[in-house]
Amino acid sequence: MSCILITGGNGFIGRQIARRAVADGHVVRSIARSGRPTLTEPWVDEVDWNAADVFEPQDWRDQLGGCDAVIHTIANIRESPExxxxxxxxxxxxxxxxxxxxxxxxxxxxxxxSAVGTPPLVSERYQAAKLRAERAISDLDIRTGVLKPGPVYGEGANQGHFPYLVNRCLRAIDDHEFLARHFGDQRPLGVTHVARAALRVALDSDEPELLMPHSIKSYSENSSQ
Structure with a gap:
């Protein structure tokens, strides 16, 4: 059993990582500005939800005590400079x-x-910021890992960022490898694949430090990983 802190744990990908980590028997903590999500699933009660702003670490630094790994999922695809x-x-x-x-x-x-590229109709500043963070993180004096998925679709009730029909199309593409391979690094990925990969990289020092979409895909539900 390990202790994991997820920044942005009540977000689309963060929630899936938290759910899987709880199912695997880990101690899970989350920091997010809105604290606990409005979910009624049993696993939610097993997470230590903390309402805190990542930019004010003095309010959440204590949550790092005893943690084995941090998984950072905070991101935005829309800017509101004001x-x-x-x-x-x-x-x-x-x-x-x-x-x-x-x-x-x-x-x-x-x-x-991180992300393999900039989403459609989004400024290139999106990816530039993530690449800057990747470079800075590589200099940390701890073990680091970076996941770079393309579009991530939701599964089940966790529909994610895309409209319903777009989400279904992305899943259909991912379900047919002969279609998905034509998208290259922009192939769609299910949120469960991303969650499994993030947990493995966080907790297993033998995992690679960088996972591109084709590697993330290998962390399937039926995989022994």
Whole structure:
């Protein structure tokens, strides 16, 4: 059993990582500005939900005590500069702050959910911020891992960021390898694959430090990994 802190644990991917970590018997903590999600599933009661702003580490630093790994999932695909929501801040600075705090508290591993490219109709600043964070994280004096998925679709009740029909199309593509391979690194990936991969990289020092979409796909429900 390990202790995992998920930054953004009540988000689309963060919730799936938390659910799987609980199912695997791990101690799970989350920090997010909105705290506990509005879910009634039994696993939710097993997570230590903390309402905190990643940019104010003095309010959540104590949650790193005894943690074996931090998985950083905070990101945004829309900017609202008047509210302080910019790609530079949310997709870049947040990850760097979380990584530095993990290093400061001697956490064994830090995993960053990055992206293989910029989503359609989104500014290139989105990816530039994530790449800046990747470079900074690589300099940390702890074990680090970076996942770079393409579009991540929801499964079951966890529908994610895309409209219903788009989400179904992405899943249909992923279900047919002969179609998915034509998308290259932009192949769709199910959120469960991303969650499994993030947990493995966080907890297994033998896992690679960088996972691209084809590697993330290998962490399937039926995989022995």
């Amino acid at each position: 509210q302080g929501v910019t790609f530079e801040r949310i997709n870049g600075d947040a990850a760097i702050i979380a990584g530095l705090e993990a290093e400061r508290m001697n956490v064994e591993a830090f995993v960053f959910l």
